[in-house]
Structures are given as C-alpha cells and as structure tokens.
Amino acid sequence: TIQPMASPSNDSAAPVSEFLLICFPDFQSWQHWLSLPLSLLFLLAMGANTTLLITIQLEALLYQPLYYLLSLLSLLDIVLCLTVIPKVLAIFWFDLRLISFPACFFQMFIMNSFLPIESCTFMVMAYDCYVAICHPLRYPSIITNQFVAKASVFIVVQNAFLTVPIPILTSLLHYCGKNVIENCICANLSVSRLSCDNFTLNRIYQFVAGWTLLGLDFILIFLSYTFILRAMLRFKAEGAAVKALSTCGSHFILILFFSTILLVLVLINVARKKVPMDILILLNVLHHLIPPALNRIVYGVRTKEIKQGIQKLLQRTR
Numbered sequence: 001t002i003q004p005m006a007s008p009s010n011d012s013a014a015p016v017s018e019f020l021l022i023c024f025p026d027f028q029s030w031q032h033w034l035s036l037p038l039s040l041l042f043l044l045a046m047g048a049n050t051t052l053l054i055t056i057q058l059e060a061l062l063y064q065p066l067y068y069l070l071s072l073l074s075l076l077d078i079v080l081c082l083t084v085i086p087k088v089l090a091i092f093w094f095d096l097r098l099i100s101f102p103a104c105f106f107q108m109f110i111m112n113s114f115l116p117i118e119s120c121t122f123m124v125m126a127y128d129c130y131v132a133i134c135h136p137l138r139y140p141s142i143i144t145n146q147f148v149a150k151a152s153v154f155i156v157v158q159n160a161f162l163t164v165p166i167p168i169l170t171s172l173l174h175y176c177g178k179n180v181i182e183n184c185i186c187a188n189l190s191v192s193r194l195s196c197d198n199f200t201l202n203r204i205y206q207f208v209a210g211w212t213l214l215g216l217d218f219i220l221i222f223l224s225y226t227f228i229l230r231a232m233l234r235f236k237a238e239g240a241a242v243k244a245l246s247t248c249g250s251h252f253i254l255i256l257f258f259s260t261i262l263l264v265l266v267l268i269n270v271a272r273k274k275v276p277m278d279i280l281i282l283l284n285v286l287h288h289l290i291p292p293a294l295n296r297i298v299y300g301v302r303t304k305e306i307k308q309g310i311q312k313l314l315q316r317t318r
Contacts, residue, residue: 016175019104021097023184024278035092042085045293049074051310052296059309065148069125072152076114077292083110084288088184104186105167112188113163116213120155122255123217126224129248134231162209169202182277184285221255250299257295261287
C-alpha cells in the first residue's frame with residue numbers, strides 16, 4: 001500500500017527530504033508484466049553498447065574519428081540506462097518507490113544533459129559525413145583525432161553547463177508537503193509541480209535551453225544532409241551515389257530514429273490533456289531504452305568494419 005507523506009496546505013509543514021515515485025497511477029496491477037519487456041530491452045541496450053565499446057577498443061582498424069564518436073554515444077547510452085532503468089525495475093519488482101533528494105536531482109541532470117549531448121554528437125557525425133562526401137580529399141586533414149577530441153570535450157562541457165541550472169532551480173524550490181511524483185523518473189516538471197513555489201522560471205529555462213540546443217543541432221544536421229543530397233545528385237560515375245549513400249546511411253538512420261522518438265514525445269506532451277498520463281509515462285521510459293538498444297544494432301549491422309570486429313571478438317571469446 002502506498003502511503004505518501006501528508007500534504008498540509010500551509011508552508012510551515014516539515015520540508016520534504018525524499019520523493020515517492022508512482023509509475024502508473026491507474027494501472028499498477030500490470031507493472032510486473034511490463035517489467036519483462038523493459039528488462040529485455042535494458043539487457044539488449046547494455047549488451048549492444050558494451051560489445052561495441054569493446055570491439056572498437058580491441059580492433060585497430062576501428063581507431064578512426066567516426067568510431068570514437070560512436071564510442072561516445074555508446075558510453076552516454078550506458079550511463080543513461082544505468083541512471084534511469086534500474087530504479088524503474090526496482091519499483092516494479094520490489095516496490096522500492098522512495099528516492100532521495102540527491103538521487104532524484106542527479107537523475108534529472110543526467111536526463112536533461114545527455115539528450116542534447118547525444119543530439120550534438122549526431123550533428124558532428126553529420127558534419128563528418130558531409131566532409132567525407134563533399135570534400136573527400138580534405139577529409140583526412142579536417143576530421144582528425146584531435147578534431148574529435150576537441151569536439152567531444154566541447155559537446156560535453158557546453159551541454160552540461162547549459163543544462164545544470166535545471167536540476168539546481170528545481171532543488172531550490174520549497175517542497176512543503178507533497179512528495180508523490182506521478183512518474184517513473186524524476187522528470188523536471190513532474191518534480192517541480194510538487195513545490196509550494198512558483199516554478200515558471202524553471203519551466204521557461206528548460207524550454208528555452210532545450211529547444212535552443214536541440215533546435216540548433218537539428219538545423220545544422222538538416223543543412224549537412226541538404227548539401228550531401230545535392231552532392232549525390234551531381235555524381236555521374238556509376239555507383240558513386242550508392243557508395244555515398246552506404247557511407248552515410250547508418251548516420252542517417254540513427255538521426256532519423258532519434259528525431260522520430262523526440263517528435264512523438266513532443267506531440268504527445270502538446271496533446272497531454274487528450275492522452276492518458278500512463279501513456280506519457282511509458283513513452284518517457286521507453287525513450288531511455290529503445291534508442292540505446294536499437295541504434296547500435298542498426299549501426300553494427302550496416303557497418304562492415306564493425307561486423308568484422310564483432311566476429312573477431314566472438315572468435316577470441318571462444
């Protein structure tokens with residue numbers, strides 16, 4: 001039985017020191033059944049990303065700038081999954097709904113910062129593809145290991161710096177009684193709605209920062225692929241367009257999948273009054289599982305060098 005903290009109406013109530021996560025308020029009876037596909041997706045995501053990291057580490061042919069960016073994406077997905085999904089499964093299996101203030105706001109920071117970090121990484125990968133197709137002779141001098149290292153540091157520092165105010169602003173709010181979060185995760189708005197203060201600044205900052213970072217990335221990605229498509233249409237040599245498409249096909253699938261998931265979440269949140277809350281919560285959880293689980297598999301299947309590296313890894317294991 002769930003026993004949330006009492007919710008006095010005055011501000012003199014004892015401050016809240018921990019939150020209670022209620023995953024699916026209206027359908028708690030079938031949470032155990034949902035844990036099975038979530039567990040499988042979690043294992044798939046961890047296995048696929050870990051295998052890719054080990055393969056790139058052991059295979060000398062994969063010591064290239066593009067695969068370093070792919071390693072960054074895999075590392076981000078592993079940390080994101082470990083930050084979010086074990087707590088969700090603990091709620092489903094053991095009814096461990098309590099989460100402390102520090103753990104909740106740390107989870108909020110990871111979720112808010114890693115999404116734009118991944119988006120920015122996709123943007124750099126789109127630029128890599130643009131240089132490979134539109135300026136192939138200059139590619140070795142432009143896309144170097146030093147370039148990838150600087151780009152990776154810039155991506156992580158910039159996005160972490162711009163998103164860290166979100167959990168800070170939320171943590172500074174006064175929580176004077178309500179402590180039940182109607183969500184499986186510590187989403188910013190789900191938590192800030194429990195406060196006794198006005199959280200308009202918090203909401204505006206998240207909206208502006210999120211869409212500024214993601215919007216700029218998507219504009220640059222769109223421009224990169226526009227130039228790539230224009231260059232491909234000019235190719236006259238037989239098979240040149242097909243070769244170019246195979247070079248960037250994996251990039252494009254990852255970016256398209258990432259964008260589609262984001263679009264679905266945005267559309268549903270816009271129509272949140274018409275969509276059951278449980279559907280929104282489920283999509284938020286799946287958003288942290290499906291891309292990490294499927295993206296690396298898609299990339300591994302479509303990339304010959306990675307497939308060969310995984311085959312060698314399996315042979316070593318045997």
